[in-house]
Amino acid sequence: MFLKRWHEQSGGKMRDHYEKFVELSNEASRMNNFSDTGAYWLRNYESDTFKEDIEGLWQTIRPFYLQLHAYVRAKLRDHYGEDKVPKNQPIPAHLLGNMWAQTWGNIDDLVTPYPGKTSIDVTPEMLKQGYTPKKMFEMSEEFFTSMGLLPTPPEFWSGSIIEKLAGKEMVCHASAWDFCNGKDFRIKQCTKVTMEDFNVVHHEMGHIQYFLQYKNLPLVYRDGANSGFHEAVGDSLALSVQTLKHLKEIGLLDKSTPQDHEATINYLLATALKKIAFFPFAYIMDKWRWDVFDGSVKSTDYNGHWWKLREKYQGIRSPVTRSENDFDPGAKYHIAANVEYIRYFVSFVIQFQFYKSLCMTAGQYDPHNRSQPLHECDFYRNKEAGAKLRAMLAMGASRPWPEAMRAVTGQDRMDASAFREYFKPLEVWLIAKNKELGEPVGWDSDQ
Numbered sequence: 001m002f003l004k005r006w007h008e009q010s011g012g013k014m015r016d017h018y019e020k021f022v023e024l025s026n027e028a029s030r031m032n033n034f035s036d037t038g039a040y041w042l043r044n045y046e047s048d049t050f051k052e053d054i055e056g057l058w059q060t061i062r063p064f065y066l067q068l069h070a071y072v073r074a075k076l077r078d079h080y081g082e083d084k085v086p087k088n089q090p091i092p093a094h095l096l097g098n099m100w101a102q103t104w105g106n107i108d109d110l111v112t113p114y115p116g117k118t119s120i121d122v123t124p125e126m127l128k129q130g131y132t133p134k135k136m137f138e139m140s141e142e143f144f145t146s147m148g149l150l151p152t153p154p155e156f157w158s159g160s161i162i163e164k165l166a167g168k169e170m171v172c173h174a175s176a177w178d179f180c181n182g183k184d185f186r187i188k189q190c191t192k193v194t195m196e197d198f199n200v201v202h203h204e205m206g207h208i209q210y211f212l213q214y215k216n217l218p219l220v221y222r223d224g225a226n227s228g229f230h231e232a233v234g235d236s237l238a239l240s241v242q243t244l245k246h247l248k249e250i251g252l253l254d255k256s257t258p259q260d261h262e263a264t265i266n267y268l269l270a271t272a273l274k275k276i277a278f279f280p281f282a283y284i285m286d287k288w289r290w291d292v293f294d295g296s297v298k299s300t301d302y303n304g305h306w307w308k309l310r311e312k313y314q315g316i317r318s319p320v321t322r323s324e325n326d327f328d329p330g331a332k333y334h335i336a337a338n339v340e341y342i343r344y345f346v347s348f349v350i351q352f353q354f355y356k357s358l359c360m361t362a363g364q365y366d367p368h369n370r371s372q373p374l375h376e377c378d379f380y381r382n383k384e385a386g387a388k389l390r391a392m393l394a395m396g397a398s399r400p401w402p403e404a405m406r407a408v409t410g411q412d413r414m415d416a417s418a419f420r421e422y423f424k425p426l427e428v429w430l431i432a433k434n435k436e437l438g439e440p441v442g443w444d445s446d447q
């Protein structure tokens with residue numbers, strides 16, 4: 001019921017405004033010599049084949065997504081029953097633990113492969129040790145400086161808002177800001193003491209590090225190599241922070257915690273619920289808007305098209321009947337606030353490329369050595385890895401993004417193979433598990 005009300009009260013109220021907005025936004029884009037706003041957004045990626053490239057990346061990820069989807073559906077059926085979660089059908093969207101079913105980390109407890117085994121959710125331990133938002137930000141900063149990257153200036157600490165202010169109405173969506181004067185950089189985040197927010201802290205601090213590294217460039221170059229780069233920096237570091245090895249090092253996990261196969265599968269599944277589950281959502285957020293802006297979807301089909309994409313790509317379905325009186329895309333912040341979203345898809349691909357490359361630089365990963373799997377790498381305190389990252393960050397937007405990519409990875413294109421490498425043990429496990437459960441992969445698209 002909460003979910004339904006949210007969609008009515010947020011998206012539902014802006015449907016007419018959005019239609020008008022599309023018209024005006026396209027007009028502005030045409031004045032800038034772009035055919036529509038979708039085309040205007042894509043200028044940022046400096047590629048004539050960008051949409052095809054994204055589709056290609058999705059096709060690389062999709063077989064793995066289908067395995068995760070099937071496994072999660074089987075576990076949800078165990079919990080809620082056959083009538084609620086039928087075989088061969090898309091999953092009802094409200095069962096995935098997130099308002100938009102965009103990441104599924106909140107149902108980890110329902111789907112964890114080996115309950116009672118090691119979990120990376122160290123929230124209880126953080127609370128026990130008296131963590132505060134301030135401490136979480138200090139630790140994140142220390143991770144950056146341990147790699148030889150830049151500390152934040154005093155203005156960051158005096159100007160940022162890292163906790164929700166009592167009695168004040170705030171937009172709590174976390175964000176990082178460059179005031180473009182070379183010293184004032186701030187974060188606004190209603191930080192809670194949880195492992196999830198600890199990751200968000202690193203994400204936002206990644207933006208700040210980028211700001212710091214390119215602050216002396218001319219203003220037009222003070223930006224990410226493309227928008228996806230800006231989103232990927234902090235997340236690459238967070239992959240290192242969340243390893244069992246690192247959590248042990250900073251005292252959030254007991255040193256004697258075993259890292260056996262079962263712990264590994266739990267770890268990778270928990271990570272997959274956040275990372276893999278996100279791809280089709282991130283894709284359709286802009287696929288829907290590309291279709292709306294270029295006129296191939298009319299306002300009479302806004303909501304229908306949204307749910308068609310949700311079903312086709314995510315394999316989820318609305319739990320209640322929807323119509324063109326609703327406007328469910330508008331219930332997502334980035335559509336209401338008109339923030340381009342494919343940057344997050346790009347970010348989720350390239351953060352694994354960055355991570356893999358930094359791990360190899362740090363001597364923590366060797367693709368030919370099975371005793372050193374990618375998901376166990378922690379490049380904390382590694383100055384060589386820091387220097388590589390710095391070389392890319394310091395370029396800002398002064399070079400085409402493939403050049404920035406080359407500075408860290410030696411590759412000049414987006415590539416989902418690092419991602420597949422990271423999750424390989426889980427993929428093998430999921431394929432076997434779905435067979436064992438007799439769970440068919442995929443869903444019938446009949447509606």
Ligand SMILES: [Zn+2]
Pocket residue numbers: 203204207230231
């Ligand atoms: Zn961000």
